[in-house]
Amino acid sequence: MTSTAGVDRSLSASRPRVFWLDSDRRPSPHPPLSSDASTDLAVVGGGYSGLWTALLAKERDPHRDVLLLEGERIGWAATGRNGGFCSASLTHGAENGRRRFPDEFETLERLGRQNLDEIETSIRGYGIDCDYRRSGSISVATEPHHVGWLHDEPGEFLDQSAVRAEVNSPTYLAGSWERDTALVNPAALAWGLAEAAMNAGVRIAEHTPVLAVRRAGAGVHLQTPGGVVRAATVALGTNAFPSPVRRLRLFTVPVYDYVLVTEPLSAEQLAAIRWSNGAGLNDVTNQFHYYRMTADHRILWGGYDAIYHFGRKVRPVYDQRPDTFRTLAHHFFHTFPQLEGIRFSHRWGGAIDTCTRFFAFYGTALGGRVSYALGYTGLGVGASRFAANVMLDLLSGEATERTRLRMVREKPLPFPPEPLAFAGIQATRWSLARADRNAGRRNLWLRALDSLGLGFDS
Known part of the structure; x- marks a missing residue:
């Protein structure tokens, strides 16, 4: 398993920029409105x-x-x-x-x-050049109790050998390939x-x-x-x-999500993980990861942490969160130990609007x-x-x-005002993480949310 020092090395040269926006293809800005x-x-x-x-x-x-x-x-x-x-x-x-x-x-x-x-x-x-590929996405089981869940997914069930033949990770126990998903830049x-x-x-x-x-x-x-x-x-x-x-x-409420992107993989690294099908991937934990290959053979790796800041704040300073980037890197190397030593080129975060x-x-x-x-x-x-x-x-x-x-x-139920919103969201995050450590079993708080129609898992 990659050490903390190895994780820090993998992140040391990463740029605090959005990979997709860090491009010479970005158009020049349009002028602002200057009159009625x-x-x-x-x-x-x-x-x-x-x-x-x-x-x-x-x-x-x-x-x-x-x-x-x-x-x-x-x-x-x-x-x-x-x-x-x-x-x-x-x-x-x-x-x-x-x-x-x-x-x-x-x-x-x-x-x-x-x-x-x-x-x-x-x-x-x-004629939009955005690397559109209708290659589907594969949900992967990384714990024994996930395998049964995947049998209920709408996609094609893949047993352990079949999913590892598509993308090679020692953590995969099964998969479900849902074809009605495309990938884009x-x-x-x-x-x-x-x-x-x-x-x-x-x-x-x-x-x-x-x-x-x-x-x-x-x-x-x-x-x-x-x-x-x-x-x-x-x-x-x-x-x-x-x-x-x-x-x-x-x-x-705005919830912050975080992403890493690797440097381009070498031919040897690509062979070690296979992944020639072009599908996106996600695991089926509550705190899930999503990941995909880019057109130039980098791996985009995101998810897991979902951070809410008191008062529904959206601020540029929240776009960078070193603790989350280190956590994501640790998880990346746990999933793909054969890529130990690869560096990340970009790191960023941003706010997602979520409702109940x-x-x-x-x-x-x-x-x-x-x-x-x-x-x-x-x-x-x-x-x-x-x-x-x-x-x-x-x-x-x-x-x-x-x-x-x-x-x-119909509209969803609104979130309560502060400080109730912050307390409720933190309790939910804690409970979802606990469920992931406890074979998916949901505690009293999550069951109460389920009964109110507010429950959700990935």
Whole structure:
């Protein structure tokens, strides 16, 4: 097992930057808004939710004027910091969706697969170079009690020899290969969507935070540092950041996730772990890891710690957490001891917006002139396109198959205010870690959450 000194050496040259964003392909910034403006549709947020909404709005009506406002840079937050897993699931996994919406679960599964197909069609149709690969993901058992769980997964069951033939780790006891997942370079996808939107006529202003949203006559006014935007309708894709609609702020909390990326593997290292199938991987513990190979043969390794800071704070200083990086590195070398000595090139963290049902919820505000989608809980790469269509449906006032769903019409329970939110989240983290050490057995706290419909495991 790699020593503490070995772990420290593996991290010593890593850059505190996001691998995906640390690229000469990153576009030059768009100028900020510098005067008052008017638009048919104002989109707040330049992540996947906002980008898909802007692009799909122009696909629906090429004559509609669309202005996208981003407080920093396109794709700089959760959109550009994730692992690039693009799942067909709209409910953060089949078990979670079936438990919460059993009567419409088959419809949600169908719509999720359709949504993934449409993402692929858009990527190919717009010529977006984002290393899109529909190679699926493999959930792996690393403890004996996990093996039985995997028999209940929707994918193809792999016994120990079969899963190790795909990816060679001495920790694997079994696997389940779920094919309806794609892998992407997440930042490149965001940049490609922005370019496609601009080519369709969308105006983009970066470094333009929205400070307030208020109703004004038949429309909405958005206050920015550079001027007021007068919009007929607004779509909010604010993710983990405080919503300009204040009543939504208790529905989500920002949870920090952390990631390492290795230097490129040599031919010998690649042969030692096999992994030629291109699938992403995750283990099935509560505190789970997710990992995948990049186009240049690096391993991205993330997850495990999920850190909540008191008061729902989102701050740049939280992006780096040395204790978590050391923990992740220890776990990496435990999983792949044959890669001992490899170095990590990048380390970073970022905030995920989570809600109490662990997948996105939707709605409108200000008399139906504003729509929103929030609470993706780390699975927004694919679900954000579905959410964009929901937001546009809601703004149109049309009754569609999407807007008739209970999943769309109902909201999760909000989190309590502080200090109760912090205490509850810390108790849940402690209990989930204890369950992982105790063959998955859930304590009284977790069983109470389950009974209230607030329980979740990976």
